[in-house]
Amino acid sequence: xxxxxxxxxxxxxxxxxxxxxxxxxxxxxxxxxxxxxxxxxxxxxxxxxxxxxxxxxxxxxxxxxxxxxxxxxxxxxxxxxxxxxxxxxxxxxxxxxxxxxxxxxxxxxxxxxxxxxxxxxxxxxxxxxxxxxxxxxxxxxxxxxxxxxxxxxxxxxxxxxxxxxxxxxxxxxxxxxxxxxxxxxxxxxxxxxxxxxxx
Amino acid sequence: xxxxxxxxxxxxxxxxxxxxxxxxxxxxxxxxxxxxxxxxxxxxxxxxxxxxxxxxxxxxxxxxxxxxxxxxxxxxxxxxxxxxxxxxxxxxxxxxxxxxxxxxxxxxxxxxxxxxxxxxxxxxxxxxxxxxxxxxxxxxxxxxxxxxxxxxxxxxxxxxxxxxxxxxxxxxxxxxxxxxxxxxxxxxxxxxxxxxxxxxxxxxxxxxxxxxxxxxxxxxxxxxxxxxxxxxxxxxxxxxxxxxxxxxxxxxxxxxxxxxxxxxxxxxxxxxxxxxxxxxxxxxxxxxxxxxxxxxxxxxxxxxxxxxxxxxxxxxxxxxxxxxxxxxxxxxxxxxxxxxxxxxxxxxxxxxxxxxxxxxxxxxxxxxxxxxxxxxxxxxxxxxxxxxxxxxxxxxxxxxxxxxxxxxxxxxxxxxxxxxxxxxxxxxxxxxxxxxxxxxxxxxxxxxxxxxxxxxxxxxxxxxxxxxxxxxxxxxxxxxxxxxxxxxxxxxxxxxxxxxxxxx
Numbered sequence: 001x002x003x004x005x006x007x008x009x010x011x012x013x014x015x016x017x018x019x020x021x022x023x024x025x026x027x028x029x030x031x032x033x034x035x036x037x038x039x040x041x042x043x044x045x046x047x048x049x050x051x052x053x054x055x056x057x058x059x060x061x062x063x064x065x066x067x068x069x070x071x072x073x074x075x076x077x078x079x080x081x082x083x084x085x086x087x088x089x090x091x092x093x094x095x096x097x098x099x100x101x102x103x104x105x106x107x108x109x110x111x112x113x114x115x116x117x118x119x120x121x122x123x124x125x126x127x128x129x130x131x132x133x134x135x136x137x138x139x140x141x142x143x144x145x146x147x148x149x150x151x152x153x154x155x156x157x158x159x160x161x162x163x164x165x166x167x168x169x170x171x172x173x174x175x176x177x178x179x180x181x182x183x184x185x186x187x188x189x190x191x192x193x194x195x196x197x198x199x
Numbered sequence: 200x201x202x203x204x205x206x207x208x209x210x211x212x213x214x215x216x217x218x219x220x221x222x223x224x225x226x227x228x229x230x231x232x233x234x235x236x237x238x239x240x241x242x243x244x245x246x247x248x249x250x251x252x253x254x255x256x257x258x259x260x261x262x263x264x265x266x267x268x269x270x271x272x273x274x275x276x277x278x279x280x281x282x283x284x285x286x287x288x289x290x291x292x293x294x295x296x297x298x299x300x301x302x303x304x305x306x307x308x309x310x311x312x313x314x315x316x317x318x319x320x321x322x323x324x325x326x327x328x329x330x331x332x333x334x335x336x337x338x339x340x341x342x343x344x345x346x347x348x349x350x351x352x353x354x355x356x357x358x359x360x361x362x363x364x365x366x367x368x369x370x371x372x373x374x375x376x377x378x379x380x381x382x383x384x385x386x387x388x389x390x391x392x393x394x395x396x397x398x399x400x401x402x403x404x405x406x407x408x409x410x411x412x413x414x415x416x417x418x419x420x421x422x423x424x425x426x427x428x429x430x431x432x433x434x435x436x437x438x439x440x441x442x443x444x445x446x447x448x449x450x451x452x453x454x455x456x457x458x459x460x461x462x463x464x465x466x467x468x469x470x471x472x473x474x475x476x477x478x479x480x481x482x483x484x485x486x487x488x489x490x491x492x493x494x495x496x497x498x499x500x501x502x503x504x505x506x507x508x509x510x511x512x513x514x515x516x517x518x519x520x521x522x523x524x525x526x527x528x529x530x531x532x533x534x535x536x537x538x539x540x541x542x543x544x545x546x547x548x549x550x551x552x553x554x555x556x557x558x559x560x561x562x563x564x565x566x567x568x569x570x571x572x573x574x575x576x577x578x579x580x581x582x583x584x585x586x587x588x589x590x591x592x593x594x595x596x597x598x599x600x601x602x603x604x605x606x607x608x609x610x611x612x613x614x615x616x617x618x619x620x621x622x623x624x625x626x627x628x629x630x631x632x633x634x635x636x637x638x639x640x641x642x643x644x645x646x647x648x649x650x651x652x653x654x655x656x657x658x659x660x661x662x663x664x665x666x667x668x669x670x671x672x673x674x675x676x677x678x679x680x681x682x683x684x685x686x687x688x689x690x691x692x693x694x695x696x697x698x699x700x701x702x703x
Contacts, residue, residue: 011473068501101523128697
C-alpha cells in the first residue's frame with residue numbers, strides 16, 4: 001500500500017510543480033527528501049477576497065492508504081474563514097472527507113482550497129463564530145478576515161484602528177493571539193472581548 | 200527425445216498397427232532429429248479423434264493423441280499430419296477448434312494454437328451430413344469461419360457494441376484476451392480462453408452457427424446454436440466456458456471468468472498508481488475508469504478492512520468506482536476473488552453479516568462469537584444466542600444496547616459477576632482484570648469518548664467539529680445529534696449545533 005501512495009505522491013508533486021498555477025506562484029508544495037507522508041503546501045489568497053495578498057501555509061499528511069483515503073490537510077497560517085477553524089486550522093471541506101475520490105490529486109486539493117477561500121460555505125461551518133459573523137455582519141467579517149490576512153499571511157492592508165485595539169488588550173497582560181481572537185469573536189468590541197477573556 | 204516417447208505412447212499399439220507405428224517412429228527420428236534442427240520452436244498440442252460411427256459407437260472411445268506442430272504451420276498441413284498419425288486419409292477428416300472448422304490456409308499462430316491446446320479431428324462425412332441438414336449450418340456452413348473471432352475478447356458489453364475492434368493497438372504485441380480467476384491451479388487472475396461445447400453431450404466437437412457478440416451470448420444458455428459432431432448426438436445448442444491459458448486443464452479445474460478485466464490495448468493509465476499495465480479492470484461507470492489489478496486488489500483489501508463495501512439488494516456486497524462515479528457498482532462479485540482465498544472468505548463473511556443486518560438481524564456481541572441471529576420482529580429486547588449445530592454461544596443480550604440482557608432502561612451499568620462464581624475457588628482479582636481482552640480502562644475510554652450510533656449501536660468517536668454526527672459505517676450513515684442521541688433535526692440545529700450554550 002505504501003508503494004502505491006509513494007509512487008502516486010511523487011507523480012503528483014511533479015504535477016503540482018509543472019502546473020500553470022505553480023509557475024504563476026499561486027500554489028506550491030515543499031517536501032522533505034525521501035518522505036512523502038508529511039508535506040508543506042502553500043496557496044495564495046484569491047483576488048477580490050479578504051484573503052488577497054496573503055500566502056497561506058498548509059500541513060498535508062498523506063495516509064498510508066492514499067489515494068483510497070484523502071490527505072489530511074489543515075491550515076498552518078491562521079485564517080478567519082467560516083469553514084476553517086480559527087484556532088486549530090482544521091478544514092471543513094467535503095472532498096477532504098466523504099466526497100474524496102481516488103481520481104483527485106494534491107493539485108486539485110490545493111485548487112479546491114483556493115476556491116473555498118473565494119467562496120465560503122457558511123451553512124456547513126467549521127468555525128461557528130466566524131460563520132455567525134459571516135452571516136449576521138458580513139462587513140465585520142471582511143474587516144476581520146483582511147486583518148488576519150495582513151497579520152498572519154503577509155497581506156498588506158494595515159488597519160491601525162484594529163491594531164490599536166489589540167495593543168490596548170495586550171497592555172492589560174494578555175497574549176497578542178488571544179487578544180486578537182477575543183476581539184475578532186466580539187466584533188472588535190473591546191469591553192466584550194475583555195469580558196470573554198476574563199471568563 | 201521427449202517428443203518421440205510421447206508420440207509412441209499415444210498411438211494405439213494394436214497388432215495390426217505395430218508395423219505402421221514403427222515406420223512412423225523411424226520417419227520422425229529422421230525428420231525431427233536430423234532434418235529439423237529448430238525443434239525448440241515447436242509446441243505440443245492434443246488432438247482428439249472422433250471416430251465415425253462405423254468404427255466406434257460412442258464418443259468415449261475417441262482417442263486423444265499429441266502432435267507437435269510448428270506455429271507457422273497451416274491448417275492443411277496439420278490435417279495431413281493428423282491423418283497420417285491416425286492412419287486415415289486427409290480427405291476423411293476435418294479439424295475443429297473452439298467451435299469452428301480450421302481452414303487449410305489458416306496459420307496455427309494466428310489461431311493462437313499454442314502449447315496444450317486441444318483440437319478435435321472429426322470425420323469429414325459428419326460435417327457433410329450436418330451441412331446438408333436444413334436446421335443446422337447454413338448453406339455456406341462448411342465454409343470455415345475465422346476461429347480467432349471466438350477466441351479474442353471481441354465480446355463487449357451490449358452498450359459498448361461496436362462493429363469492429365478499433366482499440367487493438369497493432370504496434371504493440373498486446374492481444375485482447377479474456378481473463379479468468381484460476382481457482383484450483385494458479386490461484387490468481389490469468390489470461391483465459393473461451394471454449395465451446397455441446398450443451399447436450401458436453402463434448403467440444405461442436406461448431407457454432409454464429410459468433411457470440413456480447414457477454415449475455417456467452418453467459419446465458421440457449422443463445423447460440425450450432426451442431427454437435429459427436430456421432431449419435433443431436434445437440435444444437437452451444438455451451439460456452441472458460442479455461443486458464445497458463446496451463447493444461449483437467450476436468451476438476453475451476454475457472455471463473457472476470458468480465459471487467461481486460462487487456463489494456465488502449466494503454467490507459469491506472470486511476471490509482473498512474474502506471475500503464477497490461478491487465479486492467481475497467482469499472483462499469485460511464486467514464487470506464489481503469490485500474491491495474493494490483494491496485495484493484497489493494498483497493499478491495501482496504502475497503503474490506505474499513506468496511507467500505509456497499510450492500511446492494513440487487514448485486515450483493517460490492518464496490519463502486521473509486522473516482523466516486525454514479526452507477527458504478529461492480530455487478531459480478533466474482534471479481535473480488537482477486538482478494539485471495541483467505542481474504543475472499545472474509546469478504547463473504549462480511550457480506551453475509553451486512554445482509555443479515557439489512558434484514559433486521561443482529562450479530563451476537565459476545566467476544567469471539569459473532570453468530571448471526573434473526574430475532575422475532577415483535578420488539579422483544581431479550582435475544583438469546585442459541586447453541587445449535589456448532590453455532591452460537593448461549594449469550595443472552597439486549598437487542599438495543601448489545602450488553603448482557605437486563606431489565607429496564609439501557610445504559611445502567613451492570614456489574615459482571617466475574618471471579619465470584621461458585622464458592623470453592625479463589626481468583627486473584629487483579630490478575631483477572633489484567634487478563635481481560637478489553638481492560639476496564641479501555642472500556643472506560645471508549646465510554647467517555649464515544650457514543651453508540653442510535654441506529655446501529657456502533658461506538659462512534661467525536662474528535663471535533665459540530666454536534667451533527669454521521670455514522671461512519673458505510674451501511675448505516677445515520678445522521679444523529681451527539682447531545683440528544685436521536686436523529687439530527689432542525690431543533691438540534693437551532694439549539695445546540697455547536698454545543699450547548701452556543702447559538703449560531
